[in-house]
Amino acid sequence: MEHNGFIQEQKTLEGDLNSDTSHKNSVDFLMNWFRKRSIFVLAYGTGCGAIEMPPTFTSRYDAERLGIRGAATPRQADVIIVSGYCSYKTLRRIIRTYEQMSNPKYVLALGSCTINGGMYWDSYNTIKKLEDYMPVDMYVNGCMPRPESILEGFLALQKEIGEGKASSWQKYEENYEFYRKNQEAVLGEKVEPSYDADWYLYDVGL
Amino acid sequence: MTSGAIMTLFFIPFFSSGDSFSGLSAYGNLFLVLYLMVLGPLGNALGVGASGSPFGAMGITRGLTRLFAMELPFYIAVIAIMSLSGSADIATIALGQTTFNAFVYPLLFIAALISFIGMMGQSPFDVVGAPVEVYSGPASEFSGKFLALLMSQSAIFTFAKLVLMVHLFLGGASGFLELLLKTFVLFILVISFGAIYGRFKTPQSVDFLIKVPTTIAVVGLLLATWS
Numbered sequence: 001m002e003h004n005g006f007i008q009e010q011k012t013l014e015g016d017l018n019s020d021t022s023h024k025n026s027v028d029f030l031m032n033w034f035r036k037r038s039i040f041v042l043a044y045g046t047g048c049g050a051i052e053m054p055p056t057f058t059s060r061y062d063a064e065r066l067g068i069r070g071a072a073t074p075r076q077a078d079v080i081i082v083s084g085y086c087s088y089k090t091l092r093r094i095i096r097t098y099e100q101m102s103n104p105k106y107v108l109a110l111g112s113c114t115i116n117g118g119m120y121w122d123s124y125n126t127i128k129k130l131e132d133y134m135p136v137d138m139y140v141n142g143c144m145p146r147p148e149s150i151l152e153g154f155l156a157l158q159k160e161i162g163e164g165k166a167s168s169w170q171k172y173e174e175n176y177e178f179y180r181k182n183q184e185a186v187l188g189e190k191v192e193p194s195y196d197a198d199w200y201l202y203d204v205g206l
Numbered sequence: 207m208t209s210g211a212i213m214t215l216f217f218i219p220f221f222s223s224g225d226s227f228s229g230l231s232a233y234g235n236l237f238l239v240l241y242l243m244v245l246g247p248l249g250n251a252l253g254v255g256a257s258g259s260p261f262g263a264m265g266i267t268r269g270l271t272r273l274f275a276m277e278l279p280f281y282i283a284v285i286a287i288m289s290l291s292g293s294a295d296i297a298t299i300a301l302g303q304t305t306f307n308a309f310v311y312p313l314l315f316i317a318a319l320i321s322f323i324g325m326m327g328q329s330p331f332d333v334v335g336a337p338v339e340v341y342s343g344p345a346s347e348f349s350g351k352f353l354a355l356l357m358s359q360s361a362i363f364t365f366a367k368l369v370l371m372v373h374l375f376l377g378g379a380s381g382f383l384e385l386l387l388k389t390f391v392l393f394i395l396v397i398s399f400g401a402i403y404g405r406f407k408t409p410q411s412v413d414f415l416i417k418v419p420t421t422i423a424v425v426g427l428l429l430a431t432w433s
Contacts, residue, residue: 072342073261075349102349 010065013151017159028164035078035104036161037067039154042077042101046094047084049110049144056147068154074100079157082136084144085113085120086127088186092193095183098134098172105169106137106161108153110145118143132182135168207249208355211363214242218369220385222300222378235294239370240284246363247273250344250356257347265343268408269334275412276324276331279419283318286427287311287374296370300378308375313426315375319395320419324411325367327360328400331415333408368392 017036045053057063057070071077074097082094098107109130112118117128130136137160140153160166172179183191217234220227247269254262287307291299299307308315324331335343345356368389372379376392379385406414 072337073346075347076342076345076353 013066013155017155017162032162032164036158039068039079039106039158039161040071040077041068041079041081042074042097043070043072044080044097046082046086046090047111047113049081049083052110052144052147052150053081053083056150061147061151063151063154066151066154066158074098075102077101078104079106079108081108081110082114082130083110085111085118085123086130087125088127089125091127091133091183092187092191095134096192103169104167106157106166107135107168108138108140108157109136110140110142110150110153112141112143115139115141127186133179133186135171135179137166137168207246207253208359208362210242210245210249211359211366213245214239215362215366215369217242218366218373219297220369221380222297222373223380228297231296236284236288236296236299237294239296240281243367244273246359250359253352253356254344254347259347261340261342261346262344264340265334265336265346268336268340269344271408272324272331272333272411272415275415276321278321278416279317279423280321280325282420282423282427283314284374286314286423286430290430296373297378300373303377306375306377311426311430313422313429317419317423317426318371318375320422321415322367322371323396323399324415326364326396326400328396330403330406331411332400332405333411336405339405365389 041057045051055061057068063069074080078101080094080098080101086094098105109115113120113126114130114136117123117126120126121128127133138153138157140149142149145153157166180191216229217231217239219229219231251266251270254266287299288294290311291302291307293299293302303310327334335345340346345353348356369385371392372385372388376388379388
């Protein structure tokens with residue numbers, strides 16, 4: 001990337017974002033354009049990669065110039081970032097949160113841990129491949145990925161959304177039995193976390 | 207709730223003179239606008255009440271509690287301006303100012319500005335959608351087109367309130383450029399206040415609004431009627 005200032009950087013980043021021509025009709029094109037240009041990201045950090053997200057969304061890297069901003073609740077969010085290793089306990093919450101989000105929803109997975117377990121490969125209470133338990137739209141590798149890489153991951157995701165290719169939520173609905181079987185294999189029959197009033201006393205789950 | 211915001215905007219003239227962009231303001235006055243401004247929060251409350259989310263209910267309860275305290279100084283200031291100008295027509299109030307009302311009646315302006323900061327949802331009165339505390343409050347259970355409606359409602363309402371303040375205290379506007387400039391100055395002022403201060407608790411903000419700006423507004427009213 002040449003150092004020609006902010007405008008040049010913006011041009012380089014958005015270079016091939018507007019070049020997609022694979023849309024079926026103008027309504028599709030418009031819908032996808034709106035979707036890719038207003039991505040609400042769930043404020044939820046799992047694992048050590050969450051530390052790279054604040055600089056991505058605040059003034060230094062300023063993801064909002066690309067239409068990417070935070071959302072407070074799963075109902076408002078389009079994208080959930082799984083930012084690193086998932087222990088079984090976290091996985092329950094991630095699945096619960098993912099299922100609360102409304103369609104269309106996308107998953108961005110950060111770090112080697114979500115790809116093959118990374119340095120937690122031999123651990124007794126973390127999962128290795130996130131894709132066995134929930135669908136993933138875009139991986140950003142690295143340990144940990146810097147904010148620049150996260151931005152590039154977002155741009156790649158935006159490009160896929162613009163082309164209408166990112167459809168992992170459909171994959172989750174179609175292959176639900178597969179995902180549920182894998183989830184039950186590590187989490188037991190009751191995948192959802194228990195949310196009783198006094199869950200902090202009697203949470204017997206992992 | 208969006209219709210409430212759009213209705214409010216209909217009855218506020220954009221420019222103080224001329225017929226263009228005056229909407230339905232010839233058929234309504236300041237009383238109607240003040241009445242319609244409550245419709246937004248009320249429609250919001252009905253919509254959120256149906257969602258059953260505890261954070262939504264919490265947010266809307268905070269909002270309606272704050273509304274009681276916020277309206278008191280604002281109404282005193284606005285009604286004082288109305289009676290001092292001798293008209294309830296917004297354009298007439300705007301045209302009647304040789305010097306801005308903000309400089310002639312500074313205390314009334316300060317009182318109205320403090321509750322205006324609250325109406326804009328800025329710190330220290332941002333108890334409704336308090337980030338982290340109640341997530342996004344009333345909006346916490348909304349998604350897709352409903353969230354879009356809610357967000358555009360607040361954007362439209364923000365503009366309507368800014369134009370109303372410009373007309374009442376800053377002498378109105380005769381063209382788009384002047385309107386943009388004055389609303390922008392007001393907007394930046396409010397945003398800067400929001401950036402400086404932390405957040406009050408709900409009872410604290412009610413206490414503050416009932417004590418400080420209300421006192422300022424009453425003193426301003428007395429001083430204005432005295433002279």
